[in-house]
Amino acid sequence: MARTAPTALKALTVQQPWAWAITNSAKRIENRTWPPPQTWRGPLALHAGKQVNARDVVDLTDVLNEMGERAPQRRDLVLGAVVALVRLADVHAADLERCPDTCGPAWGAYPGLGEPVGALYHWRLADLTVLREPVPCKGALGLWHLPDDVAAAVAAQTRGSRAWTP
Numbered sequence: 001m002a003r004t005a006p007t008a009l010k011a012l013t014v015q016q017p018w019a020w021a022i023t024n025s026a027k028r029i030e031n032r033t034w035p036p037p038q039t040w041r042g043p044l045a046l047h048a049g050k051q052v053n054a055r056d057v058v059d060l061t062d063v064l065n066e067m068g069e070r071a072p073q074r075r076d077l078v079l080g081a082v083v084a085l086v087r088l089a090d091v092h093a094a095d096l097e098r099c100p101d102t103c104g105p106a107w108g109a110y111p112g113l114g115e116p117v118g119a120l121y122h123w124r125l126a127d128l129t130v131l132r133e134p135v136p137c138k139g140a141l142g143l144w145h146l147p148d149d150v151a152a153a154v155a156a157q158t159r160g161s162r163a164w165t166p
């Protein structure tokens with residue numbers, strides 16, 4: 001297996017409750033208005049942002065109710081910490097006609113359906129490894145790099161994870 005230097009670990013901040021939906025439910029599509037640079041794919045630290053969007057909590061609760069799953073309480077939502085390691089497996093333009101079933105109506109958003117308006121990309125996440133101990137850290141916009149100490153703490157909890165496979 002190729003070794004990935006922890007210092008090179010990229011991170012993506014996902015606001016709550018969507019980070020929870022990735023670590024605790026079946027959400028494996030992250031909806032973004034932008035694609036990652038070039039064709040980069042690989043291990044990605046999932047960082048839960050500090051904010052909780054109340055309307056998103058309602059939306060998520062609806063989705064979970066439909067699937068017969070329990071919705072999170074506020075205290076369940078980790079804020080301001082790296083919560084998981086995933087592998088960015090695929091990115092494609094969101095297109096209701098062309099998207100595979102795995103994008104689904106539950107987690108994938110589509111241009112022209114409600115908001116946001118405009119282009120949307122589906123970032124498909126695979127090989128989820130949830131951290132037993134979330135690692136507190138500041139978030140950032142776009143794709144960013146974890147500070148060395150945070151990357152090391154994430155690496156220590158995810159040894160052997162398939163997410164490290166390029």
Ligand SMILES: [Zn+2]
Nearest residue numbers: 094099103122
């Ligand atoms: Zn899709």
